[in-house]
Amino acid sequence: MKKFLSMIAAVALLLAHTACTNEEEDYRTYSVAVQLLAPEVTDVPIEGITVTATGQTGTALNAITNQQGIAEFMLPEDIYIFTASHKISADGTTYTVNYKHQQTITKQDFASNNMLNISIAPVVSKGGSQVILKEIYVGGCPKDDGSGNYQYDKYVVIYNNSSQVANIRNFCISNAGPYNAHTSINNYVDGQLAYADQGYTPAYAYMFYMTKDLVMQPYSSATIALTGAIDHTVTYANSIDLSNADYVCYDPEDFWNTNYHPTPSANIPSDNYMLASKFCLANQNATSWSMIGPGIFIFSTADKEPLAYTQDETNRHYMPGKENNAVYAGAKIPNEWILDAVDIWGADYVGTSLPRFSAELESGHIYMTNKLGYSIYRNVDREATEALPENEGKLIYNYSLGTTDYQGAESTDLSGIDAEASLANGAHIIYMDTNNSMNDFHQRAVASLKR
Numbered sequence: 001m002k003k004f005l006s007m008i009a010a011v012a013l014l015l016a017h018t019a020c021t022n023e024e025e026d027y028r029t030y031s032v033a034v035q036l037l038a039p040e041v042t043d044v045p046i047e048g049i050t051v052t053a054t055g056q057t058g059t060a061l062n063a064i065t066n067q068q069g070i071a072e073f074m075l076p077e078d079i080y081i082f083t084a085s086h087k088i089s090a091d092g093t094t095y096t097v098n099y100k101h102q103q104t105i106t107k108q109d110f111a112s113n114n115m116l117n118i119s120i121a122p123v124v125s126k127g128g129s130q131v132i133l134k135e136i137y138v139g140g141c142p143k144d145d146g147s148g149n150y151q152y153d154k155y156v157v158i159y160n161n162s163s164q165v166a167n168i169r170n171f172c173i174s175n176a177g178p179y180n181a182h183t184s185i186n187n188y189v190d191g192q193l194a195y196a197d198q199g200y201t202p203a204y205a206y207m208f209y210m211t212k213d214l215v216m217q218p219y220s221s222a223t224i225a226l227t228g229a230i231d232h233t234v235t236y237a238n239s240i241d242l243s244n245a246d247y248v249c250y251d252p253e254d255f256w257n258t259n260y261h262p263t264p265s266a267n268i269p270s271d272n273y274m275l276a277s278k279f280c281l282a283n284q285n286a287t288s289w290s291m292i293g294p295g296i297f298i299f300s301t302a303d304k305e306p307l308a309y310t311q312d313e314t315n316r317h318y319m320p321g322k323e324n325n326a327v328y329a330g331a332k333i334p335n336e337w338i339l340d341a342v343d344i345w346g347a348d349y350v351g352t353s354l355p356r357f358s359a360e361l362e363s364g365h366i367y368m369t370n371k372l373g374y375s376i377y378r379n380v381d382r383e384a385t386e387a388l389p390e391n392e393g394k395l396i397y398n399y400s401l402g403t404t405d406y407q408g409a410e411s412t413d414l415s416g417i418d419a420e421a422s423l424a425n426g427a428h429i430i431y432m433d434t435n436n437s438m439n440d441f442h443q444r445a446v447a448s449l450k451r
Contacts, residue, residue, distance in 0.1 A: 177204025
């Protein structure tokens with residue numbers, strides 16, 4: 001979601017073109033090569049892209065680019081508009097790359113066998129994030145005997161919301177401070193979020209990072225156990241089995257409270273442990289993912305080593321009025337690194353909650369009722385999902401796992417598509433990604449990992 005790509009300047013490529021004579025003397029076709037210039041992104045393919053030449057007479061011809069991004073046409077005289085469009089992904093964000101160029105082709109262009117070459121620079125528009133937060137489960141569940149609630153079973157599910165393989169370097173997860181939305185006033189000065197126009201968001205207290213690239217296939221999910229990568233249903237049937245999580249936030253050198261951070265299940269390879277960078281003295285022995293109203297975000301530090309960057313004091317942030325107080329410390333995460341952010345407000349504290357993200361990252365919020373086993377789940381983009389031809393006959397409708405929100409109104413996925421049932425049926429789901437959690441999420445009555 002958050003990093004724009006710069007374009008390289010158009011470079012003319014010289015290719016030999018020849019004029020060909022048809023059997024009719026007055027009808028000539030001309031050899032034209034169209035070069036699509038690549039965006040400045042490593043390993044972005046420009047081969048296999050369809051280029052369309054549309055003439056004023058209604059002629060529309062297609063050609064496919066080769067490894068050099070060149071599409072070759074044989075065209076009669078006319079005024080043509082050459083167009084092409086494709087998707088690319090870089091560091092977890094998807095982009096649409098468009099090409100457009102108008103060219104008049106006449107016999108004069110080929111006098112004395114002159115060469116005609118067309119080079120088109122890309123115009124890149126940022127789409128949604130390639131990798132997004134699909135589900136957040138942090139509110140806990142009732143204990144089986146009704147004596148209270150259980151909260152050591154927190155997890156998030158991330159999702160590749162695109163048709164391309166995601167390969168993200170230095171993938172990280174953290175929370176915006178403070179832990180709870182209803183105490184966000186501590187980050188405000190004169191009624192304004194202190195860092196709203198600073199180009200960064202503080203990762204408060206700690207963050208976790210992967211020690212290898214995150215690789216996700218198209219339309220696939222990965223579960224990250226924030227606490228307790230074990231089968232919690234052994235203790236409480238209402239809880240979640242996280243023994244088969246894909247990744248786990250586990251770094252006992254920094255967080256050694258085994259209630260929150262027991263030894264992970266043997267099903268999870270040790271190189272799938274996400275390690276911690278801690279820069280706050282508070283909560284020394286356990287992480288504090290809020291069970292009331294967290295602000296969770298995922299990001300990539302790209303070519304920066306996560307631990308070194310966040311431990312660098314020049315990248316330190318402190319809550320207003322708490323400068324140099326390590327209890328209120330965070331790390332400045334440039335907004336362009338942030339892939340996705342979700343601001344959750346506790347249903348019992350709506351009146352005193354305030355945003356923790358700048359509007360460019362998150363222009364809304366979603367309400368959560370905790371302790372009942374609910375999760376915050378992303379809504380389906382019905383139009384985009386139904387448009388995928390491979391989904392024919394695979395989508396399951398009549399979704400019925402919504403809840404009521406804090407005002408008693410319905411909180412559900414208005415698309416009507418049951419995403420989890422459809423995924424299990426072989427469908428590809430495209431989720432909403434408008435950077436407004438009120439539009440993008442709903443409260444789900446049963447967490448998706450609860451079988």
